[in-house]
Amino acid sequence: MDKVGILVVSKSLSSSAMMDTFARSERYVPQFYVAEKQANPLNLRRAKIHKVIPDLAVAEIAKFAARYKGEIAFGLTDTEDFVTAGGRDVVEREAGVPMLCVTKKFAVEASKADQRLLFERVCAEANPRYRVFDPADYGDAGEAVADLRRLSRDLSGGFVIKPDAPARGAGVGVWGKDFQTEDEAAAFFLNVYSKGRVVVEERLEGEESSFHAFSDGKHFVAAPLTRDYKRALDGDEGRLTGGMGSYRGPRESLPFLPPAEWERVVSLEQAAFERWKGKGSNPGLRGIVLYDALMHTRAGFKILERNSRGGNTEQMSLLTTMLDDYVDVCYRMLDGSLKGIRFSNKASVVTCAVPLEYGTGAAPPPGERTVSLAGALALEKELDGDLRVFPMDLRVAGIGGAVLMGASRSVAVAGVASSIADAREISLRGVESLGRSFRHREDVGSEEDIARSRRRLQALRSRIAG
DSSP states (O other), X not given: OEEEEEEXXXXXXXXXXXXXXXXXXXXXXXXXXXXXXXXXXXXXXXXXXXXXXXXXXXXXXXXXXXXXXXXXXXXXXXXXXXXXXXXXXXXXXXXXXXXXXXXXXXXXXXXXXXXXXXXXXXXXXGOOOEEEEXXXXXXXXXXXXXXXXXXXXXXXXXXXXXXXXXXXXXXXXXXXXXXXXXXXXXXXXXXHHTTSOEXXXXXXXXXXXXXXXXXXXXXXXXXXXXXXXOEEEGGGEEEEOSXXXXXXXXXXXXXXXXXXXXXXXXXXXXXXXXXHXXXXXXXXXXXXXXXXXXXXXXXXXXXXEEESSOOHHHHHHHHTTBOSOHHHHHHHHHHTOOOOOOBOSOEEEEEEEEETTTTTOOOOOSSOOEEOOHHHHHHHHHHTXXXXXXXXXXXXXXXXXXXXXXXXXXXXXXXXXXXXXXXHHHHHHHHHTTOTTEEOOSOXXXXXXXXXXXXXXXXXXXXXXX
């Protein structure tokens, strides 16, 4: 089998899933050159060369890549920070290593306001009503608040307040959850406004999904829809987080959506991509070119936001069910021949094990906390591909040292089976094997949660039909 060098720029999010998928190749022997913020236990073990760059400074990553450029075929990343900072531009220019992510020009995740303006141009029908509040347009904050109050009366169904810069859920406020009155909304708004531009959007009622697409700069390849769980607690209660888990079903669509919804999503997204890309091939759009959060409403679907890389847990749901060799997929993205990607007809459910206080507002206990993955890894071996264990915010303390827990999501556990119910059961077994140092959401991919989504969407759309 041919050896292939792969640069992995990692924030300990979904990089372990990427590397695990590459390692399952039957045609290639991947050799990983890992630059990451900390020594992730799985990444450290699998890396040929490993370097910790705590702040993931693009210049340092480029130097690392340049040192081994003769051995590296291509690179990927799991963090939008690298993408929005122009990481691909710098690494390709200074190290000559091709990166499978968009260039800075197309990293629309850097600005919520710019996203809305982009959607106005390429897919206005999927753009919710919104307004951008720019401090440069107001004499003082009081004027902005007065405009917010006027806008709130037009958006009678409620609204969402978002900071212009990406905040991974932090700083986002939703009417009815994070504030209940105009005065509470104004206070929330002022806190965000003090840091820069603010986007206020209509609050959409419906059910969410996540849409991913791969591209070689010319071809558009849609991946199966996934469902993400953003809030900390069961029933979508608690604080917004980076995501507590996700699932995909055995089909391309999701089980709570009408059969024709998938075709409508792909058709609009592809047409919007063609407008965004322009004529011919656009090399700036390569890799996972978009990860859109969608809201399926009573009158169709809207795009809540666009991300410049794959979703953390959603990407795991996709990679664990990818049939094509991931190395071949990457080579096809590089040479412009990516006309399709085969995914299995299996379901995947990813559940995140997190520190007990994660997303609750409680302070972590003092001191460092050690973690053992032995039980979960033994179960992974026993289940032979139906269970995958992906360390996230864990780090190895020195060579051969203990594995320490960070403050964010600790471990993602993917279960793969012919049905969502069976995949969920496997995923939960894996999470429980980690012990009582963690908590998790029980309702990720549950039959009750799926049924609730189906009933809610049917009720919304039957009102319109009536």
